[in-house]
Amino acid sequence: MSLRPATPRSAPRRPSAPTALGSLLLLSLLTAPAHAQPGPTTETWRAHPPGSYGFDSFALAAAVDRAADLAPPLTSLLVARDTTTVAEVYFNGHNPDQGANLKSASKSVLSALAGIALADSILGGVDQPIGPFFPTLLADAPRKQRITVDHLLTQQTGLESTSFGNYGAWVSSPNWVANALRRPLVDRPGGDMIYSTGTTHILGAVLAEASGRSLRAFAQDRLFDPLGVRIRSWQQSPTGRYFGGNNMALTPRAMLRFGQLYLNGGRYRGRQVLPSDWVDLSWRTYVRSTYRDHQYGHLWFTHELGGERVAFAWGYGGQYVFVVPRLDLVVACTSSLRDRPRGSDDHNEQILRLLAEHVIPAAQGHHGSPGWPPLPRPVFGW
Structure with a gap:
């Protein structure tokens, strides 16, 4: 790992x-x-x-x-x-007891799942390229084959965004993973941050393929069951993939517990749910967000607020x-x-x-x- x-x-x-x-x-x-x-x-x-x-x-x-x-x-x-x-x-x-749609705060959940997959050796490391997970879709795209898990975690794939003005066309497509991967490279992988929900949907597909389970089953079993939390709902794409990085519903108390997991170094009630170093790694600055100059780690924002350094998951x-x-x-x-x-x-x-x-x-x-x-x-x- x-x-x-x-x-x-x-x-x-x-x-x-x-x-x-x-x-x-x-x-x-x-x-x-x-x-x-x-x-x-x-x-x-x-x-x-x-x-x-x-x-x-x-x-x-x-x-x-x-x-x-x-x-x-x-x-x-x-x-x-x-x-x-x-x-x-x-x-x-x-x-x-009411579930709330986290919108893009779900992206920070994807970060936690990636950390668990790395600890379990389901993924080989953050530098692992995504090409082998999509051999057909990326057969004629050698530069895209070299996009890594780390690029997905920091939104530095170089792929054109599927968010903002492109969002409607993307979610109207029959295959969200294919549509996101077929977007043109508008920057080199590892370049500037390009905020895109399609990027985290690709990461969700990588986690599902690597674990051999649906993203929701993997998340419930390895992250939320140890926290005593139930996913209330999670949208699926037309191909049946769960929406990596968007439209997951949790109760506010479950959201609080997720934050407490990170506060306590990945531990909950004596159990190490996340790798102990994944929290610190997720909150480091790898790129500057294009929005309000927030700093960005592994699908977490950080900023100084009220004189304190704050890490936050943020949804629309x-x-x-x-x-x-x-x-x-x-x-x-x-x-x-x-x-x-x-x-x-x-x-x-x-x-x-x-x-x-x-x-x-x-x-x-x-x-x-x-x-x-x-x-x-x-x-x-x-």
């Missing part, structure tokens, strides 16, 4: 117990009238168990208020420190899983694809500001106060 060298992660120090003041504040929030919100709300505020866990409780309540202002289209916001959920809120009739319309390692913080949020405002970029910007200006400062809360030692900053290959 060929993996890039990993940089060790130093674990941040966690508070041993909530403060009494924080417990009283959150208990008062739990019993207070619900904040004014547009439309009915299934759950307005929860804590498991009540306690601040190093959060500034007033700032966390303000973050929930701000989230309510974003609904619709915002449908959920979940905030956790390590494995403890400190806030969970749903808007407009949504509830914890406002589907996010944020991981802030220095603060032991995981945040998941979902948004309606029907009640979307005319400017979806504005909604994405509002979610990023919610994290940077409200949630992260709340999480930094007591760490700057007496009795709460500062958290050490882990060293990543970012």
Whole structure:
């Protein structure tokens, strides 16, 4: 198995117990009238168990208020420190058991599946070329045969994008893998990032071919079963392949658990689900995103928000899983694809500001106060 060298992660120090003041504040929030919100709300505020866990409780309540202002289209916001959920809120009739379409946040799930396949020697390494997986489709395309798994993971295949203006024609084609592979090379493999859902659909096909299983069966068995999570739905192509990198549905709690898996170095309840070095490798910068100058790793975005380095899975319309390692913080949020405002970029910007200006400062809360030692900053290959 060929993996890039990993940089060790130093674990941040966690508070041993909530403060009494924080417990009283959150208990008062739990019993207070619900904040004014547009439309009915299934759950307005929860804590498991009540306690601040190093959060500034007033700032966390303000973050929930701000989230309510974003609904619709915002449908959920979940905030956790390590494995403890400190806030969970749903808007407009949504509830914890409802699956949400992750859209392109599914791409980060594909990254996890690739890491598992590498650890299991299902794939030979990130430098493995894709040519042998598609001998007929790529028979007369020697340059495309040399596209590697790593190029798929970093969106550096050089192939013309199937996203944006090309998306409709691509998903209307009878064979999505063939259509994506037959796109012209507009850059060399390993060149600039070309964001394309077709690229991750090719990766999904590689994982299915290499494992000898459907992508959904592989994902459920090797990733989600260990997390106690069920895939709610996942679109299939006209040829029956599951949509690698798009249109997977999970509950918001499942999304939070996926982020917690990455926060804890690929471990869940004592089981190593992902290779321990795959998290660090996935969050390194290999290319700059063409959108807002985010950095891009193995199908994960990274950026500095609120003074903290944040890794995030991002899906169209406002589907996010944020991981802030220095603060032991995981945040998941979902948004309606029907009640979307005319400017979806504005909604994405509002979610990023919610994290940077409200949630992260709340999480930094007591760490700057007496009795709460500062958290050490882990060293990543970012």
